[in-house]
Amino acid sequence: MRSGMWGRGTATRSRVAGVLALAAALLAGCGTSGASRTSGTAYSRASADGPAQAARPLVVDRGLRAHPKVLRRDPRPGPPHPVPSASAASPTPTVPVAEEAPDCHKVKCVALTFDDGPGPYTDKLLRELAAYRAPATFFLVGRNVAGRPDVVRRTVEAGHEIGDHTWSHPDLTRLSAARIRSQLGRTDRAIEKAAGVVPAIVRPPYGAVNRTVRRQVTRPLVLWNVDTEDWRYRNSARVARAALKDARPGSVILFHDIRPTTVKAIPRVLKTLSKRGYRFVTISEMFGGKPPRLVYGGPGPKAR
Numbered sequence: 001m002r003s004g005m006w007g008r009g010t011a012t013r014s015r016v017a018g019v020l021a022l023a024a025a026l027l028a029g030c031g032t033s034g035a036s037r038t039s040g041t042a043y044s045r046a047s048a049d050g051p052a053q054a055a056r057p058l059v060v061d062r063g064l065r066a067h068p069k070v071l072r073r074d075p076r077p078g079p080p081h082p083v084p085s086a087s088a089a090s091p092t093p094t095v096p097v098a099e100e101a102p103d104c105h106k107v108k109c110v111a112l113t114f115d116d117g118p119g120p121y122t123d124k125l126l127r128e129l130a131a132y133r134a135p136a137t138f139f140l141v142g143r144n145v146a147g148r149p150d151v152v153r154r155t156v157e158a159g160h161e162i163g164d165h166t167w168s169h170p171d172l173t174r175l176s177a178a179r180i181r182s183q184l185g186r187t188d189r190a191i192e193k194a195a196g197v198v199p200a201i202v203r204p205p206y207g208a209v210n211r212t213v214r215r216q217v218t219r220p221l222v223l224w225n226v227d228t229e230d231w232r233y234r235n236s237a238r239v240a241r242a243a244l245k246d247a248r249p250g251s252v253i254l255f256h257d258i259r260p261t262t263v264k265a266i267p268r269v270l271k272t273l274s275k276r277g278y279r280f281v282t283i284s285e286m287f288g289g290k291p292p293r294l295v296y297g298g299p300g301p302k303a304r
């Protein structure tokens, strides 16, 4: 879910603007409540396929190679994705980056990010991404994870990155430190239980960040620099146009895979950006495994 406020500086936004953004989002129905209402159907359908059969066609090549690394990870609680020896001093968690991931300083990269799922259309999206061998990043809402653990497992197995998008999608700037930690910790545990991984990155709902949030979240906070406003304009052609118009090297594009119109727009986005020479990367891949503390967009080649 978007905020519309980050461009003007999330840390300094006024209380009034925050209320307006929140109200606008709620009025527009940009919430996880819609997804929750329908959470039974696709889960049953996916289960009927059987987990092994369902996972295989979704897997992109890079995902297949990254997969054993992901599943071997010790599922017991601990620091998320500890950094191996070399950069042990760094406070920034890292995630495994596929060997074939490009250097985004040298080639044109774009990160497709999908918020608020998993939802009834996430499996369809996984198939579309697999067709283009395009890894993406999914910022999951904990209470949706609990309803669709199989979808989360298939997402990880396919080589996509998972981020924490809180348990119930509150504006974190209105919560106490303890409640911020609880929103994220509960979601981490649900994702870990579903897929054996702990997210190394966090996307705050509405892009809302203040000093308390920054203090409580030690993982990179991932915002975006291309907003498709797909929660507002539920029209596939319009969503695709919005993504394609603003895409540049290093773009982090915000989508919501709980919207069927969004999922329908993705093949055109994948096809057009591929033709323009873009490589699709996860957020961690975009930064060589070490995203900064606050992410709006990634690096791009200096000369184009």
Ligand code: NI
Pocket (backbone or CB within 6 Å): 001, 002, 115, 116, 165, 169, 205, 206
């Ligand atoms: Ni959201």
